[in-house]
Amino acid sequence: MERLFSVPLKGGAYTDVYSVKTENEFGECLSGYGSNVLFVADSNTARYLPDGVPSLVLPPGEREKNWSSIDRILSKALSLGLARDSVFIAVGGGVILDMTAFAASVYMRGARVVLVPTTLLSMVDATLGGKTGIDYGGGKNLVGTFYPAEDVIIAPHTLSTLSDKEYRCGLGEVVKHAFLSHDSRLYDFLEKNRDAVLSRSGSVMMDMISLSLEVKIDYITADPEEKKGIRSALNLGHTFGHALEALEGFSISHGEGVAWGVVKAFETGRKLGITPPSYAEKALSLVSSYGFDTHLSVSPESFSSFYSAIGKDKKKKGGAVRFILMKGQGEPVLMPLDESIVIEAVMGE
Ligand SMILES: NC(=O)c1ccc[n+]([C@@H]2O[C@H](COP(=O)([O-])OP(=O)(O)OC[C@H]3O[C@@H](n4cnc5c(N)ncnc54)[C@H](O)[C@@H]3O)[C@@H](O)[C@H]2O)c1
Structure with a gap:
């Protein structure tokens, strides 16, 4: 031990x-x-x-x-x-x-x-x-x-x-931690050890878990009771992701929803000039390499249900839901988004 x-x-x-x-x-x-x-x-x-x-x-x-x-x-x-x-x-x-x-x-x-x-x-x-x-x-x-x-x-x-479904659920959170980390060790690890991670090889599991925990520890020790807004960054991908999970009647796993939400956050950040395009590209490539479906989109008919699910998100502050976007590695920003931006993000091209 x-x-x-x-x-x-x-x-x-x-x-x-x-x-x-x-x-x-x-x-x-x-x-x-x-x-x-x-x-x-x-x-x-x-x-x-x-x-x-x-x-x-x-x-x-x-x-x-x-x-x-x-x-x-x-x-x-x-x-x-x-x-x-x-x-x-x-x-x-x-x-x-x-x-x-x-x-x-x-x-x-x-x-x-x-x-x-x-x-x-x-x-x-x-x-x-x-x-x-x-x-x-x-x-x-x-x-x-x-x-x-x-x-x-x-x-x-x-x-x-x-089960594979539950394992992938956790992987969605690990991938999210790779972007929130203040350095690129977890990102590099996931990129280098993809096959071993996907096959749950004993030799890599502990290293992956430990690198991922380091990220969570960084954020919670900076904001132990979630009062400074720092810890909210751990919800990266969750606002988009939870709403998709709700829309799909929870038939997709939480991890799939989070991974999709992370990609949506990166794409939105890129469109708003917050996320550097090369970094958004890097994020998309890691998420897809782990087999998460990044192409899911919300149909125009379902958008109002999707948007009302977003409204129920816990991170509502002063009436506005705050989304987490990324300025770069380990640099989250929280901000409200206009409905038109959300439409553009989730309805696809
Ligand atoms: N406290 C926190 O900070 C925090 C953070 C994230 C999530 N959560 C909570 O965690 C819950 C989700 O956790 P979860 O995804 O672990 O779900 P879970 O506890 O429901 O477990 C998922 C399924 O896997 C089964 N299972 C667990 N371990 C197993 C194993 N080793 N072998 C075979 N089957 C196994 C469980 O019986 C269950 O059917 C939610 O309620 C969420 O709110 C809490």
Whole structure:
């Protein structure tokens, strides 16, 4: 087990991020938290729980990200007699992580929490930054807390059982991080190791995850509670992407939507003279080389539904949705866009 990062939190605490390389090491690491614990997984990730540990296995999926699951986690903790010094250990994708951390944050006013992400998306995106929560009243993540984990355990071998769709979902976020990074290491890595990344070769997974996490760490440490606008840049591609996902009835994955949204952000930036054309070209070429469909367009008949989905975007400020465009490598800018610009961006030539 190796400590990759120690991410500073408010009040002098840290989230420590560890990597484990083998199944044995993984088992030892998880058992190391002792018996004063509650493991939470879903039925797809329960296979990664150590034998015989106190655990709760929930059904999988975003639809389960609700009060009733929180209630189940809290009642299980209570029935086990857990106290504030007990550890809630989430083993799963972003849904299990967000819910377990939320339950831990309110259990006896805050128990300890350890996150063990098992999807690529949750490894590079959902473990750091402390956002916890559930979906509520038809909206995503509308109820929650800021409650960072004390440890995050990254075990890339768990990705071997992930479906291709879910893996590509995470890749969309990794590609996004490549542009937000203040240097080109992740971009160069993705360009050089495309085949190994796509085939989930064990030798490159940890390096990719680690480079991607560095980018997220940079942004969240500069804006820990999302109050300065810096952290909003992590939503690059999401405003366009979420609206496309909604329009397609969520038949395309979040990662596909984000990758498409990143390309739209680059194209829009180029048209407005914000993004240098050569940089926009570079972005398009990386996204396409990973097989993401950059040619999807919104039909004139569906534009009003698309635009109203954009209006629901969380980043609304003072009535206007702010899009993230790129001035260059690691240089995001947030700005509202006129409807005519959005039409031009998403309806194709
Ligand atoms: N807290 C944050 O900062 C943050 C950031 C990004 C996303 N999120 C949240 O994360 C959630 C999405 O996360 P996700 O994409 O990981 O989805 P998910 O948790 O729903 O997992 C996707 C699917 O993969 C399955 N799965 C997970 N790991 C597996 C494995 N190793 N092998 C086989 N199957 C496996 C799950 O059971 C599920 O069916 C959303 O609810 C989103 O709001 C939170």
